[in-house]
Amino acid sequence: MNEEFFLPESMDELWEILSHVPDAMIYAGGTDLLVRLKESSIDGIPLVCIERIDELKVVEQREGGIFVGAGITHSELMRNPIICENFPVLVHALKVLGSPQIRNMGTIGGNIITASPAGDTLPPLYLLNAQLELCTSNHKRSVPIEEFITGPGKTKIGKGEILTGVLIPELKGFNIHHFEKVGRRKALSISIVSFCALIMLSSDYVVEDARFSWGSAGPTVIRSHEAEDALIGKRLSMDTLRIAKEFVRSAVQPIDDIRASAWYRKEVACNLLMRLIEYREY
Numbered sequence: 001m002n003e004e005f006f007l008p009e010s011m012d013e014l015w016e017i018l019s020h021v022p023d024a025m026i027y028a029g030g031t032d033l034l035v036r037l038k039e040s041s042i043d044g045i046p047l048v049c050i051e052r053i054d055e056l057k058v059v060e061q062r063e064g065g066i067f068v069g070a071g072i073t074h075s076e077l078m079r080n081p082i083i084c085e086n087f088p089v090l091v092h093a094l095k096v097l098g099s100p101q102i103r104n105m106g107t108i109g110g111n112i113i114t115a116s117p118a119g120d121t122l123p124p125l126y127l128l129n130a131q132l133e134l135c136t137s138n139h140k141r142s143v144p145i146e147e148f149i150t151g152p153g154k155t156k157i158g159k160g161e162i163l164t165g166v167l168i169p170e171l172k173g174f175n176i177h178h179f180e181k182v183g184r185r186k187a188l189s190i191s192i193v194s195f196c197a198l199i200m201l202s203s204d205y206v207v208e209d210a211r212f213s214w215g216s217a218g219p220t221v222i223r224s225h226e227a228e229d230a231l232i233g234k235r236l237s238m239d240t241l242r243i244a245k246e247f248v249r250s251a252v253q254p255i256d257d258i259r260a261s262a263w264y265r266k267e268v269a270c271n272l273l274m275r276l277i278e279y280r281e282y
């Protein structure tokens with residue numbers, strides 16, 4: 001049983017509560033935390049729900065990019081005109097995250113702190129060079145997402161710190177914003193492997209720039225700069241993709257689990273890259 005429960009409506013109120021109950025556990029949508037509650041792994045800990053804090057729900061232009069509050073839900077984010085216009089790759093990932101119910105409750109902050117290798121917002125956030133803003137009542141710091149997440153369920157969040165939001169730098173020139181997720185079924189599926197790509201493709205199909213990342217293919221999101229370099233400056237073709245694919249094969253480090261074998265995941269990670277050939281028709 002968790003007998004102490006708090007529902008602050010502002011950051012000031014949150015800091016005040018945390019000064020009295022420093023060991024309280026924060027949650028937003030509760031879609032990850034409440035599953036753990038059912039497993040009783042966090043029995044008896046005071047809970048603080050941050051879903052009513054409006055300061056955590058902003059999406060706004062700031063110096064250095066667009067700031068997305070950690071408490072914004074996936075549904076709110078995928079309908080936000082600023083996000084749709086600037087970061088379609090994130091919207092593609094949000095559209096296949098969980099179900100409408102999960103998207104209505106779950107937040108981007110919760111997805112990041114959960115740090116699941118299958119977290120659907122993570123591959124796009126890595127490619128978008130997202131910077132996380134972490135605060136205590138008297139200190140603020142900014143950390144690149146790839147430095148913050150250190151393993152499955154592991155982050156560098158400090159004691160008493162709250163993730164207040166994500167700063168996403170302006171993105172220019174990429175005309176392909178791709179996210180694909182392979183699961184055991186079409187809807188409400190945790191990814192077996194996901195693949196995210198940002199590509200600048202010229203009208204004669206030369207790859208002028210490329211960023212690739214994979215989810216569920218290692219302990220954290222995997223990037224392969226070698227695969228990117230193998231394509232940059234080349235025409236997008238089956239031959240160039242085949243060369244790049246071999247770098248993917250050595251970059252991914254999947255595991256066997258109940259959803260798929262490591263071998264299958266590796267094959268899928270490579271094949272998802274090969275599917276970029278479909279953009280020859282775009």
Ligand SMILES: Cc1cc2nc3c(=O)[nH]c(=O)nc-3n(C[C@H](O)[C@H](O)[C@H](O)COP(=O)(O)OP(=O)(O)OC[C@H]3O[C@@H](n4cnc5c(N)ncnc54)[C@H](O)[C@@H]3O)c2cc1C
Binds near residue numbers: 028029033099
């Ligand atoms: C049926 C089901 C299907 C799902 N499908 C998917 C899926 O397809 N893809 C996917 O990526 N995820 C999926 N999830 C996982 C989950 O919905 C997401 O990770 C969601 O984004 C979590 O957000 P939340 O606000 O609900 O997190 P919460 O459960 O509220 O919190 C999760 C963790 O983050 C911490 N936390 C939350 N916000 C903050 C903050 N601002 N600062 C500091 N710590 C914080 C909490 O303490 C907790 O440890 C699924 C979950 C369920 C139950």
